[in-house]
Amino acid sequence: METYGAWSLIPTLVVLGMALLTRRTIESLLAGTVVGLLMVDPTTVITQGSDILLGVLGNDTVTWIILVCGLFGSLIALLVKTGGVLSFGDVMTRRIHRKHHSLLTTWVLGLVIFVDDYLNALTISASMKKITDRFGISREKLAYIVDSTAAPVCILVPFSTWAVFFAGLLEENNVTGNGMGLYIEAIPYMFYAWVAAAIVPLVALGWMPDIGPMKTAEARAAGGQPLPSGVDDSTLEVDEDKPRPHLLNFLLPIATLIFFTWYFDIDILRGVIVALVVTLVLIGAQRLLSFHETFDTALDGFKAMLMPLGTLVAGFTLKEVNDVLGLTDFVIAAVEPLMTSGLLPAVVFVTMAFLAFATGSFWGLFAVAMPIVLPLAESMNANMPLVVGALISASAFGSHACFYGDSTVLSAQGSGCTPMAHALTQLPYVLIAAALATGIFLVVGYL
Numbered sequence: 001m002e003t004y005g006a007w008s009l010i011p012t013l014v015v016l017g018m019a020l021l022t023r024r025t026i027e028s029l030l031a032g033t034v035v036g037l038l039m040v041d042p043t044t045v046i047t048q049g050s051d052i053l054l055g056v057l058g059n060d061t062v063t064w065i066i067l068v069c070g071l072f073g074s075l076i077a078l079l080v081k082t083g084g085v086l087s088f089g090d091v092m093t094r095r096i097h098r099k100h101h102s103l104l105t106t107w108v109l110g111l112v113i114f115v116d117d118y119l120n121a122l123t124i125s126a127s128m129k130k131i132t133d134r135f136g137i138s139r140e141k142l143a144y145i146v147d148s149t150a151a152p153v154c155i156l157v158p159f160s161t162w163a164v165f166f167a168g169l170l171e172e173n174n175v176t177g178n179g180m181g182l183y184i185e186a187i188p189y190m191f192y193a194w195v196a197a198a199i200v201p202l203v204a205l206g207w208m209p210d211i212g213p214m215k216t217a218e219a220r221a222a223g224g225q226p227l228p229s230g231v232d233d234s235t236l237e238v239d240e241d242k243p244r245p246h247l248l249n250f251l252l253p254i255a256t257l258i259f260f261t262w263y264f265d266i267d268i269l270r271g272v273i274v275a276l277v278v279t280l281v282l283i284g285a286q287r288l289l290s291f292h293e294t295f296d297t298a299l300d301g302f303k304a305m306l307m308p309l310g311t312l313v314a315g316f317t318l319k320e321v322n323d324v325l326g327l328t329d330f331v332i333a334a335v336e337p338l339m340t341s342g343l344l345p346a347v348v349f350v351t352m353a354f355l356a357f358a359t360g361s362f363w364g365l366f367a368v369a370m371p372i373v374l375p376l377a378e379s380m381n382a383n384m385p386l387v388v389g390a391l392i393s394a395s396a397f398g399s400h401a402c403f404y405g406d407s408t409v410l411s412a413q414g415s416g417c418t419p420m421a422h423a424l425t426q427l428p429y430v431l432i433a434a435a436l437a438t439g440i441f442l443v444v445g446y447l
Helices: 005-022 025-040 042-057 060-081 084-095 099-112 117-134 139-148 161-172 179-189 191-204 213-222 248-263 268-286 291-304 306-325 327-338 344-359 364-379 384-401 406-415 419-445
Strands: none
Touching: 005 025, 005 306, 005 327, 005 344, 025 042, 025 306, 042 060, 042 306, 060 117, 060 248, 060 268, 060 291, 060 306, 060 406, 099 117, 099 139, 099 191, 117 139, 117 248, 117 406, 139 191, 139 213, 139 406, 139 419, 161 179, 161 364, 161 384, 179 384, 191 384, 191 419, 213 419, 248 268, 268 291, 291 306, 306 327, 306 344, 306 406, 327 344, 327 364, 344 364, 344 384, 344 419, 364 384, 384 406, 384 419, 406 419
C-alpha cells in the first residue's frame, strides 16, 4: 500500500482549520474527506468516495449507532411529551436549591449511570437540562459535565461497554490470558479519566473558574438565555404547562433501560428497545397520548437525531480515508524512536490521544495500535498495566475532546447546544486534564 508520510496529516488539518473558521462540523469533515480522496487519486474521487460511504453505512457498528441514537431520540421525545421528564424535574427541583447543587447532581448521576457512554450522555442531559436552566446555567456547561462523566467514567468501571471491548482486545493480542484481569490492573493508571472526572466537581462548585468560551456562555445564560442562539431544541423540549403524570412514568423506563442494557451483556440497543416497549405500554395503559400522537412523537424524536448521526457518519468516512492515507502508521512510526521504558507511557498517551482526536476513532484505532504498542512495551520490559492505562486514557481523551466524536455530539444534542459550541467551551478543561495526565505518566513511568 502506498504511504503518504507527513502528507497524511493534511485532511485532518483541513478539518480542524475549517471547523474553527466556520463552526460547522459536517461540512468540515466532508471537506477533509474530499481533500484526502483527491490526494489518493483525483480521477477516482466519486467512485472511491461512494465506495467508502457505502462501506461505512454497511458497517455493523455504524448501523448499531444509527439504531441506538435514533431509538434513544424516540424514547426521550416520548418521555418529554408525556411529561415524565417534567415530573422528574419537579422532584429534583424540590431537593435542589442552589446552582452548584444542580451541577453536582448531574455529576453524581453520571457516576451512577456508568454502564455505557451513550446511555450516560443522552439520559442525564435529557433529565437535567430543565433543572439547570432554572439556575441560569448554560447548556454548554451542562454538556461539559455530562460528557466528562461519559467515557472518562465508563473506562474506570470493569463492567461497562468500554471495559468489555478493551479486555477483548487485550486477549486478542496475546498479552494476557485474562484480558479483564489486566484491564482491572490498569484502572489505577488511567490517569486522564481520573483527572477529567475530578475536575468536574471543581468546576461545579466554582472552585475552578469559567475559562474562555465557557465564560461567555455562562454570561449569556446568566442574562436569561441558557440555550445558545440558533439552536432548535423544541423536539426534545418540555411543555411546562402539561399536567404532571406519576414519576414512575419517567423512572420505570429509565430503570428498564439500565437494567436490560446490563442484562443483555451491556447491549444498549436491546436495552433501549425494551425501554421503548415499556414506555409505550405506560402511555397506552394511562391514555397519556393518542395512537397518532405517540408514533408521531417517536418519529420526531428519531428525526431529532439526524444531525448528530450525520456528523458521526461523516466522521467515520474521514477515518476510512485517513486509513487509506496511512495516518496512524505514520504517526506511530514517527514517535517510535522516542519510546524508552520510562518515556513510553507518556509518549503512548500523547500520540494515541492525538490520533484518537484527529481520526474520531476511539475503539477501532486501538485495534490497529495495540499490536504495535504492546509488543514494544514487552520488549522494553515496561510496566504493562501502566502502558495499557495510557492507551485507554488516550481513547477516553479522544472521545471527550473530539468535536465530531460520538460522545461529544450526543452530549451536545441531548443538552441542547451544537457540537462545536460544546467542544470549544470544554476544550480548556480537557487540555488541562490532558496536561496533568501527561505529567503523571512521565513521573510514574520513571518510578
